[in-house]
Amino acid sequence: MSDESNQPRSILIGVAWPYANGPRHIGHAAGANVPADVFARYQRLAGRNVLMVSGSDMHGTPITFVADQRGTTPRAVAEENHAIIADAFRRLGCSFDLYTTTLTENHYRVTQDMFLRLLERDFLFEQTAIAAFDPEAERFLPDRYIEGVCPHCGYRAARGDQCDNCGRTLDPFDLIEPRSRLSGATPIPRETTHYFLDLPKFSEPLTAWVESKKSVWRPNVGAFVLNWLREGLKPRAITRDLDWGVPVPVEGYEGKRIYVWFDAVIGYLSASIEWAERQGDPDAWKAWWDAEQDVDTIRSYYFIGKDNIPFHALIWPAMLLGYGGLELPFDVPANEFLTVGGQKISSSRSHTTDQLPWLHEALDLFDADALRYFLTINAPENRDTDFSWDEFLRRNNDELVATYGNAVHRVLRFIGARLDGIVPQPGELRDEDRDMLAQVDASFERAGDRLEKVRLRDGLTEAMALAHRLNRYLDVSEPWKRIKDDPERAHTSLWVSVQVIAALRTLTAPFLPFSAAKVHMYLGETSAFEALEWRPVEIPAGRTLGETAPLFRKLDDEELAALLDRLNPETMSAGEPEK
RNA sequence: GCCGACGUAGCUCAGCGGCAGAGCAAGGGACUCAUAAGCCCUUGGCCGGUGGUUCGAUUCCACCCGUCGGCACCA
Numbered sequence: 001m002s003d004e005s006n007q008p009r010s011i012l013i014g015v016a017w018p019y020a021n022g023p024r025h026i027g028h029a030a031g032a033n034v035p036a037d038v039f040a041r042y043q044r045l046a047g048r049n050v051l052m053v054s055g056s057d058m059h060g061t062p063i064t065f066v067a068d069q070r071g072t073t074p075r076a077v078a079e080e081n082h083a084i085i086a087d088a089f090r091r092l093g094c095s096f097d098l099y100t101t102t103l104t105e106n107h108y109r110v111t112q113d114m115f116l117r118l119l120e121r122d123f124l125f126e127q128t129a130i131a132a133f134d135p136e137a138e139r140f141l142p143d144r145y146i147e148g149v150c151p152h153c154g155y156r157a158a159r160g161d162q163c164d165n166c167g168r169t170l171d172p173f174d175l176i177e178p179r180s181r182l183s184g185a186t187p188i189p190r191e192t193t194h195y196f197l198d199l200p201k202f203s204e205p206l207t208a209w210v211e212s213k214k215s216v217w218r219p220n221v222g223a224f225v226l227n228w229l230r231e232g233l234k235p236r237a238i239t240r241d242l243d244w245g246v247p248v249p250v251e252g253y254e255g256k257r258i259y260v261w262f263d264a265v266i267g268y269l270s271a272s273i274e275w276a277e278r279q280g281d282p283d284a285w286k287a288w289w290d291a292e293q294d295v296d297t298i299r300s301y302y303f304i305g306k307d308n309i310p311f312h313a314l315i316w317p318a319m320l321l322g323y324g325g326l327e328l329p330f331d332v333p334a335n336e337f338l339t340v341g342g343q344k345i346s347s348s349r350s351h352t353t354d355q356l357p358w359l360h361e362a363l364d365l366f367d368a369d370a371l372r373y374f375l376t377i378n379a380p381e382n383r384d385t386d387f388s389w390d391e392f393l394r395r396n397n398d399e400l401v402a403t404y405g406n407a408v409h410r411v412l413r414f415i416g417a418r419l420d421g422i423v424p425q426p427g428e429l430r431d432e433d434r435d436m437l438a439q440v441d442a443s444f445e446r447a448g449d450r451l452e453k454v455r456l457r458d459g460l461t462e463a464m465a466l467a468h469r470l471n472r473y474l475d476v477s478e479p480w481k482r483i484k485d486d487p488e489r490a491h492t493s494l495w496v497s498v499q500v501i502a503a504l505r506t507l508t509a510p511f512l513p514f515s516a517a518k519v520h521m522y523l524g525e526t527s528a529f530e531a532l533e534w535r536p537v538e539i540p541a542g543r544t545l546g547e548t549a550p551l552f553r554k555l556d557d558e559e560l561a562a563l564l565d566r567l568n569p570e571t572m573s574a575g576e577p578e579k
Numbered sequence: 580g581c582c583g584a585c586g587u588a589g590c591u592c593a594g595c596g597g598c599a600g601a602g603c604a605a606g607g608g609a610c611u612c613a614u615a616a617g618c619c620c621u622u623g624g625c626c627g628g629u630g631g632u633u634c635g636a637u638u639c640c641a642c643c644c645g646u647c648g649g650c651a652c653c654a
Binding site: 478 | 580581582583584585586590591592593601602603604610611612613614616617618619647648649650651652653654
C-alpha cells in the first residue's frame with residue numbers, strides 16, 4: 001500500500017444516464033451500473049469519500065414520439081420509465097448517493113448556466129442549416145426518422161442517417177422517395193438556426209489531456225478518442241427544434257430546446273449540486289468538482305458503455321474546460337457491449353426472440369447477486385462478451401453456489417451442528433493454517449489492487465480464488481474427522497475457516513452486497529455492515545454465530561425454462577405455430 | 580468506402596517480447612462436513628492466415644481473411 005496521504009480522498013462516480021424512452025435491459029447494467037456500484041462500494045470500504053450520482057435522461061425527440069404513439073405526454077412517458085428504471089437499479093443494489101432526473105429545476109438552472117457561460121466565453125456559435133421538416137406532423141425530424149430507398153444499394157427501408165443494408169452513412173436528402181416515419185409525409189427541406197458547440201477550439205487542450213491519460217485509460221477508450229481527435233473535431237449542434245427539453249436561455253429560441261446529449265452530461269454536475277442541497281450543505285459538491293483544489297485529492301470516474309465514449313471523453317471534458325474551474329474526468333472506464341448470440345442487444349427490439357429480459361424483469365426472476373456475479377465475472381471490460389442462459393446457469397451453479405456459497409455454508413453449518421454455533425478456541429497454528437491466513441492478507445492486497453485499477457472481473461476472480469482455497473484447506477484439514485480424534489486440530493481449522501469467511505464477506509461486499517450482508521449476520525457481527533473496512537477483521541473465539549442458511553439459490557434447466565416462460569408466455573407457449 | 584477493436588483449448592474468457600493459462604465440458608482418483616456441493620490428477624491449443632522486425636513473436640509491424648462496432652442529427 002502506498003502512502004495514505006497520497007491517496008485521493010474524493011471519488012466522484014458518474015454512471016451513464018439511461019434514456020427514459022423505455023426500460024433498460026441487462027446490458028446497460030453490465031456496462032455501467034454494476035461496475036460503477038462495485039467500484040463505489042470498494043472505494044467506500046477503502047475509506048474514500050465517495051459521491052455516486054446518476055439519473056434518468058428525460059428529454060429528447062424519441063420520448064416525444066413514444067408519447068405521440070401512446071397519445072400521452074412526454075413527461076408521462078419519461079416519468080413512467082424513470083420509475084421502472086430507478087426501481088430496477090435500487091433492486092440491483094446500486095448504492096447511488098443520488099439518482100435523479102433531468103427534469104428538475106436545479107438541472108435546468110445548471111444546464112442554462114453552463115450554456116450561458118460557454119456562450120459568453122465564445123465557445124458557442126449560431127449557424128443556419130437545412131433540416132428535414134415533416135409538414136404533416138409540423139415537426140423537424142431527426143435523420144433516423146426518415147425512411148427511403150438507399151441511393152447506393154437500393155435497399156427500401158434505409159434511414160436518413162444510415163442504410164442498414166449496405167452500412168453507408170447517408171444524408172436524409174440523399175434518399176430516394178423519402179418519407180417521414182411519423183406521418184408518412186414527404187419531408188421538405190427547411191432552414192433552421194441552432195447553437196453549435198465549437199469543439200475545434202478545444203482540439204489542442206483535449207489532445208494534450210487525452211495523451212496524459214493514456215496510461216490510465218483502457219486502451220480501447222484512448223484509441224477511440226485519439227482517432228476522433230486525429231480526424232479533427234467538428235462543431236456540434238446543441239439545440240433542437242423541439243418543445244421537450246431544457247429551454248434555450250436566449251431570445252428568439254422559444255420554440256427550441258437544448259439537446260439531450262448536451263444537458264444529459266451536465267447531469268453529473270447538477271446531480272452533485274442537488275445532492276449537496278439535499279444534505280443541507282449547498283457547497284458540499286465542490287469537494288468533487290473544484291479543480292482549484294490540490295491536484296490529487298479528487299478523482300472522477302465515469303462508467304459508461306462504449307457508445308458513450310465521445311460524450312464523456314471529449315465533449316463533456318470540452319464543456320468543462322470551456323466552463324473553467326471544474327474537475328475533468330480522471331478515468332472513463334467504458335465497457336464494450338454485452339451481446340446475445342454474438343449480436344448487439346438492440347434497445348429498440350424487445351426480448352421476444354432473443355430471450356433477453358429487461359433489467360426489472362430479470363430482477364423479478366433472479367437474485368440481484370446472481371446477476372451481479374455473472375455481469376461482473378463475464379463483464380465486457382476489454383471486448384464484447386456474450387450472454388447466454390446456459391452460461392448464466394452454469395456460473396451461478398458451479399461457481400457462485402458451489403465454490404463460494406458452499407464454502408461458507410459447510411463451515412457455518414458444521415459449527416452450528418457440532419459446536420452449538422460457537423466459534424471454537426484455536427490451538428497452536430500449523431504451517432497449513434498460517435498459509436491459509438496469509439492467503440487472506442494476500443487476497444485483500446491483490447483484489448484491492450485490481451479494484452483500484454478498475455479491473456473488476458479480476459478483483460472478483462481474486463475473491464473467488466480465496467473461496468476455492470478455503471475449500472481445499474478444509475479438505476486437507478478434515479475437521480469432520482479431527483473432531484473425533486483430535487478436537488483441538490478441528491477447532492483450530494474451524495477457527496481459521498471462520499476468519500477466511502469473514503474476509504470473503506468483505507472481499508465480496510463490493511460485488512455481492514446482499515449475500516455479503518447475510519454472511520455478516522451469519523457471523524454474528526453486531527457492527528453495521530456499512531461500517532466495514534477493506535481489511536481482515538478477526539472473529540473472536542467464543543463468538544456465537546447467527547442463524548445460517550444457504551447463501552444462494554441453485555437453478556436447474558427446468559426451473560430456468562419455467563421462469564423464462566413466465567417472462568415471455570406468448571413466444572414460448574407450446575404448440576404455437578411459427579410466425 | 581474510411582477508421583477502430585477483436586479472432587487464444589469443444590464452450591466462455593484471461594494473458595500481450597522469454598517453455599501457451601483459468602473455469603466449464605471430457606476421462607480418472609481419494610473423500611463425505613456441505614445446496615450429490617467440495618478436493619486432487621489427466622486429456623485437450625500451428626494463440627485466424629501470410630510475410631516482416633528480433634537472439635527470441637501468441638505478444639510489435641504490414642498485408643489478407645473473418646466477426647463486430649464507429650463514421651459526428653440515436654443517445
